[in-house]
Amino acid sequence: MRFGPERKMVVDTARQIYRAGLVIGTWGNVSLKIAGQPLVLITPSGMDYQSMEAEDIVLMDMEGQQVEGNWKPSSELPLHLAIYRRRPDLLAIVHVHSSFATAFAVARQSIPVIMEETAQVIGHPIQTAPYALAGSRRVAELAADTLGLGKAVLLANHGLVGTGTNLQEALRVCQIAEETARETLLARMLGGAYSLTPEEIAILHQGYLKYGQKKPSSK
Ligand SMILES: [Zn+2]
Secondary structure, eight states: OOOHHHHHHHHHHHHHHHHTTSSOTTOOEEEEEOTTSSEEEEOBTTOOTTTOOGGGSEEEETTSOEEEOSSOBOTTHHHHHHHHHHOTTOOEEEEEOOHHHHHHHHHTOOBOOOSHHIIIIIOSOBOEEOOOOTTOHHHHHHHHHHHTTSSEEEETTTEEEEEESSHHHHHHHHHHHHHHHHHHHHHHHTTOOOOOOHHHHHHHHHHHHHTGGGOTTOO
């Protein structure tokens, strides 16, 4: 079995999204691209996160052919591959159905940049891609288009996709998107949610990229 440590990271992240309540049951999925190789590790379709082990993670090539593994890959594989093809800078994708972010996906609205951590970690409003059936090539292409050069995208009537250069970052993007969606709804109940300006967002995001990730105390 190749890529043991990487497989373990995928399992750990899948368990974290389950424990954090970002998915229910076996929904959601996690993938990790092998740096410098046209290979992607992805969670299997419909498997319980608690019983998932490193050997259950499926190894795929960039054309969607199975390289290793006894299980079928997640049905959202085309979505992951479409994003990796467009964005060679990304190595990790986490997809969840967390309730506040999904509410924005159902309303087909963007999650605005209303908190400093949203500006720092994500750096842009999270847009909802036009609707297409889950698991289809069309939804994969629409999501990759809408993501553009961003970090996160919403799938209409479905859920949230977070990306990163590693799994920790992709998970963090999902957590912050979910929290931002929640705070936006609460603030709107109080009369309105003020977005940060593009200038403020740029300053916060650049500062985070430069210094924020290096601080050992920052979580
Ligand atoms: Zn999904």
